[in-house]
Amino acid sequence: MASSYYRAITFLGLFSLLHAAYSAAQHRSYLRITGQEFTSLPSDIIIQGIISLFLTMYGVIHIAGEFKEIRATVELESRTWETQKNLPSFYIFNHRGKALSPTYMPEYRSNGSS
Amino acid sequence: MHWSEARDIIRKWREENARNSIELVELWEDILKPKAYKLGDEHYLVLEQVCTAAFDCNRLDVATDCLQVLSSKFPGSVRIALLQVLHLEALERYDDALNLVDSIIKRDETNAAPRKRRVAILKAQGKTVEAIKDLSEYLKVFMVDQEAWQELCELYLCEQEYGKAAFCMEELLLHNPHNHLYHQRLAEIKYTQGGFENMDIARLYFCQSYKLNPKNIRSLYGIFLSSANVAASQKCTSSKKKEANQLSVWALKQINERYRDARGKNDEALDSLENNLGLLHLNSTTS
Amino acid sequence: MTELLLDSNIRIFVNFSMALTIFLIRILRVYMIKLFFQEEFIDLRNIQCIQALQRAEALLNNGHVLIRRSFISRKLFFCHESRGFFTIYEAKNTKNEEESMSSFFKDLGALAEYCRNNLVSVVPPILAGTWVHFTFGDLICTKIPFFITQQFKAILQAGVDVRDLDAYWVSSSSWYFINHFSSSSISRIFLGCDENDHIEPSSPRAVAALFKETKEKVLSMRENLEIYKHKWSLLNGFED
Numbered sequence: 085m086a087s088s089y090y091r092a093i094t095f096l097g098l099f100s101l102l103h104a105a106y107s108a109a110q111h112r113s114y115l116r117i118t119g120q121e122f123t124s125l126p127s128d129i130i131i132q133g134i135i136s137l138f139l140t141m142y143g144v145i146h147i148a149g150e151f152k153e154i155r156a157t158v159e160l161e162s163r164t165w166e167t168q169k170n171l172p173s174f175y176i177f178n179h180r181g182k183a184l185s186p187t188y189m190p191e192y193r194s195n196g197s198s
Numbered sequence: 199m200h201w202s203e204a205r206d207i208i209r210k211w212r213e214e215n216a217r218n219s220i221e222l223v224e225l226w227e228d229i230l231k232p233k234a235y236k237l238g239d240e241h242y243l244v245l246e247q248v249c250t251a252a253f254d255c256n257r258l259d260v261a262t263d264c265l266q267v268l269s270s271k272f273p274g275s276v277r278i279a280l281l282q283v284l285h286l287e288a289l290e291r292y293d294d295a296l297n298l299v300d301s302i303i304k305r306d307e308t309n310a311a312p313r314k315r316r317v318a319i320l321k322a323q324g325k326t327v328e329a330i331k332d333l334s335e336y337l338k339v340f341m342v343d344q345e346a347w348q349e350l351c352e353l354y355l356c357e358q359e360y361g362k363a364a365f366c367m368e369e370l371l372l373h374n375p376h377n378h379l380y381h382q383r384l385a386e387i388k389y390t391q392g393g394f395e396n397m398d399i400a401r402l403y404f405c406q407s408y409k410l411n412p413k414n415i416r417s418l419y420g421i422f423l424s425s426a427n428v429a430a431s432q433k434c435t436s437s438k439k440k441e442a443n444q445l446s447v448w449a450l451k452q453i454n455e456r457y458r459d460a461r462g463k464n465d466e467a468l469d470s471l472e473n474n475l476g477l478l479h480l481n482s483t484t485s
Numbered sequence: 486m487t488e489l490l491l492d493s494n495i496r497i498f499v500n501f502s503m504a505l506t507i508f509l510i511r512i513l514r515v516y517m518i519k520l521f522f523q524e525e526f527i528d529l530r531n532i533q534c535i536q537a538l539q540r541a542e543a544l545l546n547n548g549h550v551l552i553r554r555s556f557i558s559r560k561l562f563f564c565h566e567s568r569g570f571f572t573i574y575e576a577k578n579t580k581n582e583e584e585s586m587s588s589f590f591k592d593l594g595a596l597a598e599y600c601r602n603n604l605v606s607v608v609p610p611i612l613a614g615t616w617v618h619f620t621f622g623d624l625i626c627t628k629i630p631f632f633i634t635q636q637f638k639a640i641l642q643a644g645v646d647v648r649d650l651d652a653y654w655v656s657s658s659s660w661y662f663i664n665h666f667s668s669s670s671i672s673r674i675f676l677g678c679d680e681n682d683h684i685e686p687s688s689p690r691a692v693a694a695l696f697k698e699t700k701e702k703v704l705s706m707r708e709n710l711e712i713y714k715h716k717w718s719l720l721n722g723f724e725d
Contacts, residue, residue: 157378157410160379160411165383167216173314173315173345176321177322182255185255185257338533339533341540342536368551
């Protein structure tokens, strides 16, 4: 399924993001032990962070669901009066649907031929 | 079919109010019922939907199953009580249904759903006038209920009270100014009412409907017929006549183009369509 | 300036535990409110008024789709001098209001509800704040990763009174406040609702305010409708 694929991408991205954060913390503590001055993070950590951020964003966008059209009329264009006229609160049931059901028993039979 | 596809279809129908009752019951029985536990909280919504649909096609066995599950889960709920009312209605025991609905209304005065159900029962009994009276009373309090306005419009149409039906439709229009179907419907009501003024209004509403949704061929036909009618009227001023004539010609051209696109060029059906449209034109001018 | 070095255990034992406790208290409060307060009671008259307001608003916003006659008939329904809906509503309201205000303080049930309201919404944060104050005292517990001005010291370093400390260090009391104020949105994510959604309408004062607010809304809505100039906006069909 497509969604599990995107879910995997998201988790991969998040995991990689966490890994980058952990590496940064490790780097800081290493500098502290060896007594060096902190200037900036090594470029591989920065690149990993940025790539995994975009990876996560890509995955999340696809998981979040379908995008909707921003114009109000577009969604209505495909609707027809057939569905628009249905009002669930006002359904009534004495129509021919009754006669079509498998359990239907006519109440009385007129004496016509078969 | 996978159960999640069935769920998506049913969800879509629920959101659009599609009344595909037989298909819905079949989907439920064949695919979704064994997997119902996977639906989570949506399970109960689906059960309610299936229950209503089952009453609709008189599958009382399915409906009572759903009802049992729901009423054991939510005892004392108004929504479930309404399903029981539906059950009585499906059995055509209308007096019992009315009594039950009245008791529900008494229990919770502020709930809109049982009041609407009461109107539906009256309608099912064929007492349209009483249903209209009841619904108007209801709308005096719950005056933004769009479903109710639409139903009142339908009821008035049954009684051929077009002016009042148009009023209800306008109410819907106020809340959904972007819905082409409501514009189209209002135009149709005005068109049915007849007379020069109404015809002119109908023409404008058809135009608006077409503008909101250029795929709506019904309103294109409406533009053609109403503007031809306006042009033929004796009350029409000459400048307006010219404008209406232009409009009807334009609409006719659009319709023709539409059919040509759909059918491919040089189709013989197109010729007969043009002939028929000519007839329509003749009819509308003579009427 | 020399870099301060925090004990890494602070991360787990102070920051994390404090955030967790505050979040749990928040959840507890939401459920306490659900336990204590029933659904607010609305009567039919109230519903009618609110719905009328909504309808009038729709008329104001989208009145241009109607023809002039239909618009005026609707406007008269709301604003007719003697029989208009809002006119009648206002006349009724001025009578009712005095009675409802005087009975409010007599009503012991309402007072009890007010106390319960306070019990739920005020006491737990005070208790939690005291706990933080006595357990963690005045402790630097975290650092903001960017530079801010000295003015922020009063907010971020509550309880720590060291003049030479850089502004981006955060004390534990401030950490508590930050967590406290941000936890409502977090609880909204986790529980789907917030305590404020419940508290507001159920306290009697809020109900009175709500009532008054709708009355004022009615007044302003009526004025708006009277001022509104109707102009039919349907365009002609020539657009090709």
